[in-house]
Amino acid sequence: TPGIRPLVAGNWKMNGSLAMASALVGALKGRQGNVDLLVCPPFPYLAAVGAALAGSKLALGAQDCHADASGAHTGDVAAPMLADLGCSYVILGHSERRTDHGETSGMVAAKAQAALAAGLTAIICVGETEAQRNAGEELKIVEKQIVESVPSGANAGNTVIAYEPVWAIGTGKTPTAADVEAMHRHIRALLKSRVTGGAGMRILYGGSVKPSNAAELMAVAEVNGALVGGASLKAEDFWGIAEGA
Ligand code: PEP
Numbered sequence: 001t002p003g004i005r006p007l008v009a010g011n012w013k014m015n016g017s018l019a020m021a022s023a024l025v026g027a028l029k030g031r032q033g034n035v036d037l038l039v040c041p042p043f044p045y046l047a048a049v050g051a052a053l054a055g056s057k058l059a060l061g062a063q064d065c066h067a068d069a070s071g072a073h074t075g076d077v078a079a080p081m082l083a084d085l086g087c088s089y090v091i092l093g094h095s096e097r098r099t100d101h102g103e104t105s106g107m108v109a110a111k112a113q114a115a116l117a118a119g120l121t122a123i124i125c126v127g128e129t130e131a132q133r134n135a136g137e138e139l140k141i142v143e144k145q146i147v148e149s150v151p152s153g154a155n156a157g158n159t160v161i162a163y164e165p166v167w168a169i170g171t172g173k174t175p176t177a178a179d180v181e182a183m184h185r186h187i188r189a190l191l192k193s194r195v196t197g198g199a200g201m202r203i204l205y206g207g208s209v210k211p212s213n214a215a216e217l218m219a220v221a222e223v224n225g226a227l228v229g230g231a232s233l234k235a236e237d238f239w240g241i242a243e244g245a
């Protein structure tokens with residue numbers, strides 16, 4: 001999309017080690033292409049990765065936050081803590097959080113509100129299941145997720161949408177370029193009508209993005225970057241995707 005700088009975000013999920021984290025960041029930190037690059041390690045590695053990428057153009061993000069700024073929530077992590085550590089982004093409402101932890105769109109909106117209040121950019125994930133796509137419901141499902149997950153106060157500067165069909169995550173399967181375009185155009189129209197600056201908000205595609213399909217997917221109208229899982233764990237693969245974007 002003209003005027004929107006792409007973002008390529010790596011979601012490491014619950015993978016890696018301290019040694020792997022520093023090696024990966026070390027291999028990426030000197031590089032700077034035409035896109036914004038973001039790494040989202042597990043919570044325990046945020047501080048070390050933040051230190052390792054200091055002075056580089058790589059941004060740091062987390063994979064979740066709590067909806068409250070502090071309090072009695074054992075095991076949870078608050079958005080201001082992430083900001084404190086140098087995070088500028090947080091992924092929210094990933095399908096694995098929605099499935100593993102029962103996160104609803106209402107909960108995602110509350111988390112996103114907390115993220116924005118802490119000065120973080122929220123990457124809000126949406127996407128249909130395979131059964132929903134087979135039933136022809138994907139546009140309706142994703143529209144409902146966006147309406148319910150994007151908080152008031154969201155704008156092009158503080159919020160990113162990631163469209164991730166659940167059936168494409170970690171499976172090697174991807175929608176056709178035409179299907180991605182139909183979804184992203186639908187999301188763009190929705191954002192334009194509902195969100196301040198919705199015309200300029202980044203809409204990422206996620207789900208089995210790899211170096212060999214990145215250029216094709218990133219060339220689709222209204223695709224403004226990628227959210228990458230598995231392929232973000234290898235520096236050359238992640239960089240290959242960034243080059244395709
Ligand atoms: C993800 O879970 O955000 C993702 C896109 O995973 P993968 O790239 O491994 O499909």
